[in-house]
Amino acid sequence: MKLSEVVEKLSLDVKTVDDGLQKEVTGVYVSDLLSDVMANAKDGNIWITLQTHMNIVAVAGLKNLAGIIIVNNRQPEKEINEKAESEKITIMTTSLPAFEVAGELYKMLT
């Protein structure tokens, strides 16, 4: 499944790197602990989190994640979006909480 299908289904707001939406999604990882994501997320995963600070971009880049969905209507600062653009990390936001996003994605991916 492509990231663009996820964006459409969940009506996500794409903040950065529109052309990353062609990426193939391999799965989903939900966590707000960055070391946990580093240890356990897999290549091509979507990462669901409420974290919005700069380090999420570096973690997503290091793990070759398909993109980050920031939940609960939290918004990343401008400089985080700029960093994500330069590192080619797609950031999406939604007003939905993590549980609902994960639930929808679970249905889509299984």
Added chain:
Amino acid sequence: MSLNTDKTIEGSFQLIGGDFSIAGESSAQLKKILTDLGVEEDIIRRASIATFEAEMNVIIYAAAGTLNYTITPEQIRIVIVDMGPGIKDIDQAMQEGFSTAPDWVREMGWGAGMGLPNIKKNSDEFKLDSVVGEGTTVEMAINLP
């Protein structure tokens, strides 16, 4: 030998305590060097995770530190020396879930007590030396096939 060079490659990065905006840059650069050398993906992944965690430890706890890497056809060796508070009880620090990070660091999603265990898990060799009041040295090596 899997590298597309038989030379030893060395370098270092300076780390500044408290500067979260540069977190992950050393590991990203090392990742690029390893990719250019043709190192296999799984090894790059392990080296990147271990390096990122070690970087974070310097940024969270120390005033400053240096990350040195040496890449030979046999292994990737990374040594991080910091000028930090040191670790009182190394066995305790190695326990998954144990952390002395302040609340604001935990709110960022760091300080979950996974850093040192993650480094150890991703390394073939791991050594931690620390003197309270002076600093900590983490040495790790990942073997190349």
